[in-house]
Amino acid sequence: MTGENPALAARGVSKSFDGRSALKGVDFEVGPGEVVALIGPNGAGKTTLLSILAGIAEPDSGEVAGDGVAWVPQQAALYRRLSVQENLLLFARLQHDAGQTDENPSLMVKRMLDLTGLAERAADRVGTLSGGNQQRVNIAIGLMAGPSVLLLDEPSVGLDPAQRERLWGFVLDLVREGTAVAFSTHDIQEAERYAERIVAVAEGEGIFSGTADELRQAVEAGGARSEDLETSFLAFLRERGH
Amino acid sequence: MRWLVLKDLQILKRSPLQLTLLVVYPVVIALLVGFAMTGGQEQTKVALYSQIPASESLGLGGEEVDGSEIRNQLCGRVECIEADSASDAKKMVESGEATAAVIVPEDLGDKIRSLASLNPESPEIQIIVNGSDAVESQVTDDRVEAMLSEANLLLAKRLSEGAKDYLDLILKGGQFDLLGQKIEVLGLKKSEQILRQIEPKLPPGTDKEQLARAVRFAHLATDNLDLAGPLLTAITEPIKADKVEVGDEAPSLDTYAIGVTVAFALMFVTVLLVAGSLALEKEENAFTRLTAGLVGRGWIIFAKVGLGTIVGTGVALILLAGLGLFIGIEWGRAPFWLLAIVFGAAAFAAAGAALGAAAREVRAATLAAVMISVPVALLSLVPDDAVGPAIETAINLVSAVFPFRPALDAITGGLELSGPSQWLPLLHLTVLTLAYGALARLALRRF
Ligand SMILES: Nc1ncnc2c1ncn2[C@@H]1O[C@H](COP(=O)(O)OP(=O)(O)O)[C@@H](O)[C@H]1O
Numbered sequence: 001m002t003g004e005n006p007a008l009a010a011r012g013v014s015k016s017f018d019g020r021s022a023l024k025g026v027d028f029e030v031g032p033g034e035v036v037a038l039i040g041p042n043g044a045g046k047t048t049l050l051s052i053l054a055g056i057a058e059p060d061s062g063e064v065a066g067d068g069v070a071w072v073p074q075q076a077a078l079y080r081r082l083s084v085q086e087n088l089l090l091f092a093r094l095q096h097d098a099g100q101t102d103e104n105p106s107l108m109v110k111r112m113l114d115l116t117g118l119a120e121r122a123a124d125r126v127g128t129l130s131g132g133n134q135q136r137v138n139i140a141i142g143l144m145a146g147p148s149v150l151l152l153d154e155p156s157v158g159l160d161p162a163q164r165e166r167l168w169g170f171v172l173d174l175v176r177e178g179t180a181v182a183f184s185t186h187d188i189q190e191a192e193r194y195a196e197r198i199v200a201v202a203e204g205e206g207i208f209s210g211t212a213d214e215l216r217q218a219v220e221a222g223g224a225r226s227e228d229l230e231t232s233f234l235a236f237l238r239e240r241g242h
Numbered sequence: 243m244r245w246l247v248l249k250d251l252q253i254l255k256r257s258p259l260q261l262t263l264l265v266v267y268p269v270v271i272a273l274l275v276g277f278a279m280t281g282g283q284e285q286t287k288v289a290l291y292s293q294i295p296a297s298e299s300l301g302l303g304g305e306e307v308d309g310s311e312i313r314n315q316l317c318g319r320v321e322c323i324e325a326d327s328a329s330d331a332k333k334m335v336e337s338g339e340a341t342a343a344v345i346v347p348e349d350l351g352d353k354i355r356s357l358a359s360l361n362p363e364s365p366e367i368q369i370i371v372n373g374s375d376a377v378e379s380q381v382t383d384d385r386v387e388a389m390l391s392e393a394n395l396l397l398a399k400r401l402s403e404g405a406k407d408y409l410d411l412i413l414k415g416g417q418f419d420l421l422g423q424k425i426e427v428l429g430l431k432k433s434e435q436i437l438r439q440i441e442p443k444l445p446p447g448t449d450k451e452q453l454a455r456a457v458r459f460a461h462l463a464t465d466n467l468d469l470a471g472p473l474l475t476a477i478t479e480p481i482k483a484d485k486v487e488v489g490d491e492a493p494s495l496d497t498y499a500i501g502v503t504v505a506f507a508l509m510f511v512t513v514l515l516v517a518g519s520l521a522l523e524k525e526e527n528a529f530t531r532l533t534a535g536l537v538g539r540g541w542i543i544f545a546k547v548g549l550g551t552i553v554g555t556g557v558a559l560i561l562l563a564g565l566g567l568f569i570g571i572e573w574g575r576a577p578f579w580l581l582a583i584v585f586g587a588a589a590f591a592a593a594g595a596a597l598g599a600a601a602r603e604v605r606a607a608t609l610a611a612v613m614i615s616v617p618v619a620l621l622s623l624v625p626d627d628a629v630g631p632a633i634e635t636a637i638n639l640v641s642a643v644f645p646f647r648p649a650l651d652a653i654t655g656g657l658e659l660s661g662p663s664q665w666l667p668l669l670h671l672t673v674l675t676l677a678y679g680a681l682a683r684l685a686l687r688r689f
């Protein structure tokens with residue numbers, strides 16, 4: 001696993017909705033400045049785990065430790081009829097009033113516009129932006145309080161490869177500045193490409209944690225052989241009964 | 243919290259369709275209602291029972307007015323039905339055969355004649371209207387009022403001639419008849435002359451008689467001043483109408499129509515806006531972010547209720563200003579009706595929040611808002627005696643749990659002093675605001 005002092009750690013987290021189990025005792029860790037991918041098919045429990053890590057949802061059992069955690073929801077949580085600037089200003093004010101940041105909201109907006117490279121589109125309505133730019137604004141709001149860990153829930157869903165590339169350029173810049181990132185995806189190639197470590201979940205259970213190479217080895221040790229990691233991973237899931 | 247309201251107002255500003263509706267809707271409604279109310283009115287039937295013989299003369303000054311003339315005057319404006327007695331006339335009103343009854347007492351003539359004497363008595367006629375029908379009773383009121391004011395104008399002219407005689411007497415002096423005794427009145431002018439004559443040559447203690455006359459005059463003048471009071475009221479409004487209402491009390495037609503129009507617009511705008519706006523938080527996916535440590539769910543509802551109250555009150559004010567072009571609105575009572583509008587808007591907003599929280603989608607929320615509020619509002623307008631007791635109970639129950647009826651009562655009560663009492667409806671609205679707020683909060687758990 002990671003170093004001795006993880007920035008964010010969860011132990012044996014369980015959660016069920018209306019008697020149906022969504023998470024079954026999952027462990028999860030993010031080290032300082034680390035990029036971790038949380039992979040798994042739809043309905044595996046990725047969103048549930050991330051929202052528990054962010055402190056938005058309470059686990060039924062298990063523990064979560066870590067602070068300075070910011071969470072960016074799966075779809076852009078923005079008002080499409082408001083401009084980029086108005087969205088940023090609204091959330092800067094709300095975070096300021098909630099005591100999450102001391103920074104002057106107007107200065108914050110300016111800083112975020114520079115950071116996202118969207119200063120020229122500040123007056124444009126969010127609804128007119130591309131999916132990639134909307135996601136930038138979405139992430140910028142998560143960055144306002146200066147988090148040490150950023151949780152991104154499927155950040156690249158709905159983006160074309162070029163947009164995805166630019167978005168990751170933006171996120172990796174943040175990582176270079178020292179922010180740890182945990183992101184969920186059902187795209188194993190994205191995980192392999194951008195994450196230092198991969199955690200796999202299926203049907204609410206943590207089934208793997210390690211590097212991409214280790215995942216490949218584990219998959220091949222299971223008997224499946226393929227050039228394609230995704231196909232192998234699916235075989236790996238089937239073999240474990242998922 | 244205020245940032246949320248500000249944000250919603252910004253979004254509203256960016257929604258041309260909604261914004262247009264919010265401004266155009268009340269204006270159009272105001273125009274429609276205004277024109278409808280100032281439009282043609284049909285003849286009203288009035289039951290007439292006159293105890294004055296047609297031949298009796300109501301002599302006044304030099305000219306004569308007789309019983310049949312009074313009847314002609316009244317029946318030229320309304321359709322008269324002859325009643326055989328006062329109770330017969332009252333029954334006609336109660337049964338709806340006539341919208342009002344006018345009962346002319348036998349002593350009307352004596353009292354009218356007394357106006358020109360030193361003991362004026364107010365001549366009174368009795369008017370009976372059916373108060374449970376606001377529309378009819380208002381129309382009748384207008385007719386009878388017009389008729390009375392015409393009769394009063396005629397009498398006032400005669401009486402002012404009489405008043406002039408009294409003033410002349412006080413001014414110039416002379417004789418007048420008080421209870422059969424002839425009394426000499428010195429008059430102000432003569433008193434002045436006398437006092438002038440005495441002044442230079444009067445040694446103290448002499449000319450007692452002159453002095454006594456001056457004192458007597460002063461005394462009489464004071465008495466005469468007392469007469470001026472009743473005489474003047476008699477001149478401004480010689481015949482008083484003693485209006486009796488049978489049936490339940492109802493506000494006047496104007497007030498009622500304004501109340502219904504304002505309450506309806508307030509409901510429509512506020513419920514729709516808040517339900518849609520709360521559902522939008524979910525649709526835009528912003529709700530998760532807001533509740534992720536930024537704003538409590540209760541505060542989100544509070545902000546939406548605040549938004550609805552502000553916008554709803556604004557729309558109601560535009561509407562009232564528009565209606566004010568056609569119908570008299572008592573701007574002096576603004577604190578009362580404004581209070582009613584604000585409380586009503588808050589209750590509608592809370593109901594809208596509950597709907598929006600339950601519906602979760604803007605389209606579903608909007609549809610539900612229209613489908614629930616409009617029929618309930620119409621139900622609240624059904625008169626109690628138009629349906630059977632079982633349905634009446636059901637209607638009252640539905641009207642009690644939705645803010646329309648208490649809002650209507652509070653607004654009409656605020657518009658008119660004689661309207662229904664405001665305090666109970668305001669309390670009712672407060673309870674509904676809290677109840678719907680709590681429901682909305684509950685629904686947000688599963689938002
Ligand atoms: N609020 C909720 N109420 C009921 N069931 C839920 C809720 N959130 C998630 N679930 C269920 O929990 C499971 C995991 O969901 P989720 O964490 O969203 O998966 P993923 O993000 O990996 O697609 C799914 O079966 C989903 O239906």
Ligand SMILES: [Mg+2]
Pocket residue numbers: 046047048074153154
């Ligand atoms: Mg998910």
